Amino acid sequence: MNDATTVVTGLGVAAPNGLGLEPYWSAALAGRGGIGPVTRFDASGYPARLAGEIDGFAAEDHLPSRLLPQTDRMTQLALVGADWALQDAGIVPAELPEYDMGVITASHSGGFEFGQNELRALWSKGGRYVSAYQSFAWFYAVNSGQVSIRNGMRGPSGVVVSDQAGGLDALAQARRQIRRGTPVVVSGAVDASICPWGWVAQWASGRISRGTDPTRAYLPFDDEAAGHVPGEGGALLVLEEAGHARERGACQVYAELAGHSATFDPRPGSGRGSALQRAVEQALADADAVPDEVDVVFADAAAVPGLDRAEAEAITKVFGPRGVPVTAPKTMTGRLYSGAAPLDVATACLSIRDGVIPPTVHSSLSGAYDLDLVVDTPRAATVGTALVLARGHGGFNSAVVVRVPRT
Structure with missing residues (x-):
């Protein structure tokens, strides 16, 4: 392993207060939030009824129709986030050797919504109504796999599962692979489990806010702190060996992952x-x-x-x-x-x-x-x-x- 410098050359963001990098950044600087009542299912019977949901995302506007029935919402968001990150970095995957590119993501829960829908079909209709895609669409590593397949990235890849810490651990693992000689790694994480099954799993942590006012429900370091509000989304980053980025004339270098x-x-x-x-x-x-x-x-x-x-x-x-x-x-x-x-x-x-x-x-x-x-x-x-x-x-x-x- 060498001491190659790892830099961030592309960012792809999908967040409740902004779909895309600059919309998110504008919202963050304006203090504009994306927390509100849950709309993806009827949460009226649950102790927690607020979430950070992504509005305005239509997967069919961004992805081939063949991918839609085989992917969970989190994977659809991740695929689009990876596309945006690569575009931001000025990288066309088809122009690079396929073994020079890897994908390392993190996951908290996998494709919960997809899994819930297939379990519902199993118990209400029978096994022959369960999608064959259930075999992988729920899995923690599915985002890494689908991003890799979509972009022809056959270098070192994987997934890290350590809850909220996993997103940083995935970036660190990507940095290790770059030091081992892989020039480009797409890394980061996207989660999306705002569905009844996911909601119950999150509630079991005992850390979810019961607040009903979006401006008072999530208050870290406040005397009234009483838990967090769950959300969906995240970011995928293009990490690159600094010399490789320089040689190809990268659009920008945001920072070094130091x-x-x-x-x-x-x-x-x-x-x-x-x-x-x-x-x-x-x-x-x-x-x-x-x-x-x-x-x-x-x-x-x-x-x-x-x-x-x-x-x-x-x-x-x-x-x-x-x-x-x-x-x-x-x-x-x-x-x-x-x-x-x-x-x-x-x-x-x-x-x-x-x-x-x-x-x-x-x-x-x-x-x-x-x-x-x-x-x-x-x-x-x-x-x-x-x-x-x-x-x-x-x-x-x-x-x-x-x-x-x-x-």
Whole structure:
């Protein structure tokens, strides 16, 4: 394995407050959210009835008709997101050797909606009414597989499953493959499980908000924090070896993927604290960076008091009290599970590009946390280095450092 520099050259975004990169970024800077009442099914009988849903997405406008009956909504969004990321990077897959391109994504739940529909057909009509596509459409790795097939990408590929942390872990695995010699990897995540089966599974976490007001339901680091609002979407990124990007004349280089670390929390009741701080410190060390170089932290923002406290303590211990601006633009979208952190990485790239930090909307910082939380409106800032945090249910922690490439 060499020390090749991995850079981000393309971004494809599908978010509840913006379908496409620039629509999403405009909404994020305007503080415009995409959280509202669930419309994809009747949620009136459920304790939680708000979600971040993507409006205006018609898969048939973007994909061949043959793909529609064999893919879940999350996969349709992922295929389109990958198309957009490749277009943004100026890459035509057919013009590159097929083994020079890989696909590494993350997944939280797989194709829940597709699976639910086929189970309904099984129990209501019988086995012969179950689609043969059920054999793979529900599977965690299906997004990687379908993106690979669509674009003829036969290089190292795979999937990472570590809940919300998985999106960052997938980017890190892509970086490893680039260091091993694969010039281009499409990576990131898209999740979409706003359906009754998915809803019940998410509710079982005990971390879902019961709030009915979209502006008060998801309030990380707030005294009234009471859980998060689920959402759908995410981001896919084109990661590329820096020399390859330079040689082909890449349209742009958004940032370098400079450092990563993943840790796992001790078991509950052990008396030991979260390992998130260690993930942050190790990610900075991997990037050969020090805390003073970080210009913004994109927080995991669980909106569960105990988890918020642990994250605030980790940030404060590394950077000092109010030592670095902190933001959580996912308050506009809901938590997109494995798609959330890649969307934060894409947002960090845009912050670097445009010199602005998007806000954490609706939350009012609790006096219990000594954070410099960017609230209500964007903050102009020179962003050279950003830290993105993500944590998954069960103890997963992940941290990624992105920055302006060092010459």
